Amino acid sequence: MPAAEAELLDTWNVRGMRGTGTHHFVVKDIFVPAERTVLQAGAPLLESGPLYQFPRRLLFASGDAAVALGTARGCLDAFFDLAGAKTPRSMQATLRDQPAIQATVGRSEAQLRSARAFLIESVRDI
DSSP states (O other): OOGGGSEEESOOOOSSOGGGOOOEEEOOSOOOOGGGSOOOTTSOOSOOSHHHHSOHHHHHHHHHHHHHHHHHHHHHHHHHHHHHHOOOTTOSSOGGGOHHHHHHHHHHHHHHHHHHHHHHHHHHHO
């Protein structure tokens, strides 16, 4: 159904999640043809290929995991920019040049790449 046929309710008043576009909405007297609906879990499959047999919960979970990995990548990238320019008070070197920072960033980078590889491999295997 066209979004214009729904009444959006102004109920989404939270901090930090405005970008999700989550809203409550109301529809009245709307006909939605069967081909525009989503079947409930457990309904007979319309297609038999492996993509269509992927459990819906896992599909959403893998998407959520990808968003989390993208957020983590953005955080590391932002820290790289900061570390190259910031010299902490009473120190001579930038954050980038400090061994403890390098070790922490290295571990963080390895964990992020490992998590990404694990997600991709798991989805491919499923």
